[in-house]
Amino acid sequence: MAIFSVYAVNKSGGFIYQYDNYVHRAEAEKTFRYPLDCVLKIHDEKVVVSFGQRDGIRVGNALLSINGLDVNGKFTADGKEIIEYLKDSTNYPLSILFGRARLSSNEKLMPASMFHSLFAIGSQLSPEVGSTGIEMLETDMFKRHCFQTLTGIKLIVLTDPRQSGIDELLRKIYEIYSDFALKNPFYSLAMPISLEGVPTYAEHLLAAFPSLYGPTHP
Amino acid sequence: MTVHNLYIFDRNGSCLHYGEWNRKKQAGISKEEEFKLMYGMLFSIRSFCSKMSPLDMKDGFLTFQTSKYKLHYYETATGIKIIMNTDLGVPNAKDILHQIYSTVSMGLYVEYIVKNPLCVLGEQLSSDLFSTRLDLYIRALPFFSPRAA
Numbered sequence: 001m002a003i004f005s006v007y008a009v010n011k012s013g014g015f016i017y018q019y020d021n022y023v024h025r026a027e028a029e030k031t032f033r034y035p036l037d038c039v040l041k042i043h044d045e046k047v048v049v050s051f052g053q054r055d056g057i058r059v060g061n062a063l064l065s066i067n068g069l070d071v072n073g074k075f076t077a078d079g080k081e082i083i084e085y086l087k088d089s090t091n092y093p094l095s096i097l098f099g100r101a102r103l104s105s106n107e108k109l110m111p112a113s114m115f116h117s118l119f120a121i122g123s124q125l126s127p128e129v130g131s132t133g134i135e136m137l138e139t140d141m142f143k144r145h146c147f148q149t150l151t152g153i154k155l156i157v158l159t160d161p162r163q164s165g166i167d168e169l170l171r172k173i174y175e176i177y178s179d180f181a182l183k184n185p186f187y188s189l190a191m192p193i194s195l196e197g198v199p200t201y202a203e204h205l206l207a208a209f210p211s212l213y214g215p216t217h218p
Numbered sequence: 219m220t221v222h223n224l225y226i227f228d229r230n231g232s233c234l235h236y237g238e239w240n241r242k243k244q245a246g247i248s249k250e251e252e253f254k255l256m257y258g259m260l261f262s263i264r265s266f267c268s269k270m271s272p273l274d275m276k277d278g279f280l281t282f283q284t285s286k287y288k289l290h291y292y293e294t295a296t297g298i299k300i301i302m303n304t305d306l307g308v309p310n311a312k313d314i315l316h317q318i319y320s321t322v323s324m325g326l327y328v329e330y331i332v333k334n335p336l337c338v339l340g341e342q343l344s345s346d347l348f349s350t351r352l353d354l355y356i357r358a359l360p361f362f363s364p365r366a367a
Contacts, residue, residue: 127222127241131286
């Protein structure tokens with residue numbers, strides 16, 4: 001039972017705030033001999049598995065590190081191109097870590113803003129009169145709750161599907177947003193929140209709900 | 219407790235079937251545009267869910283809800299998507315959508331393809347038998363009532 005992350009989007013769809021509380025990433029490390037039996041390809045500046053799913057390594061998983069050194073996009077930590085490096089049999093045996101790609105902050109920004117538009121489309125396609133936008137989106141792995149304030153700010157929380165008490169949490173986040181951001185004279189409205197002490201504000205609010213900590217939180 | 223409407227799309231985004239029972243508000247755009255918008259929205263939601271998901275997903279996106287309605291989504295391995303809008307009282311319609319696909323849709327789908335050499339995949343299912351069977355099935359659902367609560 002956990003809260004995975006918190007996002008805030010302003011009324012024009014721009015990204016204001018993001019906080020990851022507990023992110024579970026499934027990763028698999030294996031030692032390989034030459035030749036590599038997974039087919040890799042470059043996608044979005046990352047090396048991903050396109051064929052050869054086995055042993056916890058799934059299609060779509062990105063190559064995260066080679067021999068313990070984190071890779072940098074399509075290059076290894078030393079600056080060599082990964083695909084070329086893996087074709088060279090003298091580099092084997094080596095151990096490679098595959099896992100779900102960790103999203104950079106740019107990559108988190110896009111879906112958050114995309115959600116803003118989907119929210120509006122959801123209200124347009126409504127078969128009933130007077131519907132708001134999407135308040136809750138459910139998949140088998142997570143639930144995404146969205147609370148739209150009267151001023152148009154959307155507070156979005158990603159949680160475990162079995163988590164309860166989210167309405168209360170969203171109201172509390174709104175309260176803390178107005179305390180820390182709106183009452184701050186140096187904060188301009190609708191700008192990203194990068195104030196000092198703001199990560200601690202999210203921790204403070206999650207501390208108000210101790211039962212909602214992820215399993216790895218101290 | 220009621221069902222508002224139902225869409226069936228194929229993998230290319232063309233709407234194969236649309237049924238309406240209790241819809242109160244039209245979208246204000248033509249039906250063609252509404253189908254495209256619905257398909258586009260669901261395509262975006264799906265790709266968005268696969269990016270955001272903390273773990274690899276088995277089934278993917280299931281439902282979303284607003285303050286007034288709930289949208290249930292079911293996708294088959296061949297790309298056929300079934301979407302049902304109901305009111306908020308309905309819990310999880312995944313099994314029902316699966317039933318619609320396997321018995322009503324596939325049962326008649328196969329008959330329709332096999333027995334009608336003129337019909338083309340990807341065009342609207344204009345079989346009357348299909349529409350009436352689907353209509354009867356929806357009306358027989360335990361949470362369907364002709365008047366919304």
